[in-house]
Amino acid sequence: MKIGIVVYSQTGNTLSVATKLKEKLAAAGHSVALEQVKLVGERKSGSREFQLGSLPDVTPYDVLVIGAAVEAFSLSAVMTKCLGEIGSLEKKSVVCLITQAFPFAWLGGNRAALQMRKLCESKGAAVRGAAVVNWMGKGLDRRIANGVERLSKLVSG
Ligand SMILES: Cc1cc2nc3c(=O)[nH]c(=O)nc-3n(C[C@H](O)[C@H](O)[C@H](O)COP(=O)(O)O)c2cc1C
Numbered sequence: 061m062k063i064g065i066v067v068y069s070q071t072g073n074t075l076s077v078a079t080k081l082k083e084k085l086a087a088a089g090h091s092v093a094l095e096q097v098k099l100v101g102e103r104k105s106g107s108r109e110f111q112l113g114s115l116p117d118v119t120p121y122d123v124l125v126i127g128a129a130v131e132a133f134s135l136s137a138v139m140t141k142c143l144g145e146i147g148s149l150e151k152k153s154v155v156c157l158i159t160q161a162f163p164f165a166w167l168g169g170n171r172a173a174l175q176m177r178k179l180c181e182s183k184g185a186a187v188r189g190a191a192v193v194n195w196m197g198k199g200l201d202r203r204i205a206n207g208v209e210r211l212s213k214l215v216s217g
Pocket residue numbers: 068069070071072073074075105106107128129130131132133134159160161162163167168169195
């Protein structure tokens with residue numbers, strides 16, 4: 061089983077969770093690659109004006125973990141555009157990773173996860189589930205560890 065982790069991370073939070081997940085999956089013997097969605101040029105924080113760089117090639121992967129942040133109570137506009145353009149996800153299983161600042165998933169995280177699910181399903185993927193990691197407040201390390209644990213279980217099927 062080949063696993064691809066594809067993230068867009070503007071300030072590094074989502075990337076840090078994705079990196080821990082990659083380490084955990086690799087330690088369990090999985091073949092896993094981490095790819096970042098990149099932009100051409102600068103993007104003003106939260107702006108809808110941006111240009112995607114060349115998109116990650118997801119064809120080699122059986123399972124994809126897709127990661128992005130909540131922006132304005134919605135899925136990051138960059139990941140929304142990326143998933144719109146990424147091509148077919150037929151026969152792929154997808155696991156969603158969302159990070160957000162606010163301490164409750166109902167303040168945007170759940171909505172972003174649902175948006176990601178629908179976009180992936182519209183490309184033919186079978187979505188296994190999601191983890192939302194909330195950044196604000198005490199106990200972040202524990203929440204990250206719990207998120208990585210959940211994602212790793214979803215990936216392992
Ligand atoms: C423009 C903008 C809008 C945001 N809107 C929300 C929001 O509605 N709810 C929330 O919980 N966090 C919000 N955040 C915080 C990010 O979701 C959070 O910091 C996330 O972990 C950033 O991930 P990244 O470092 O991978 O980009 C917002 C951040 C930015 C820059």
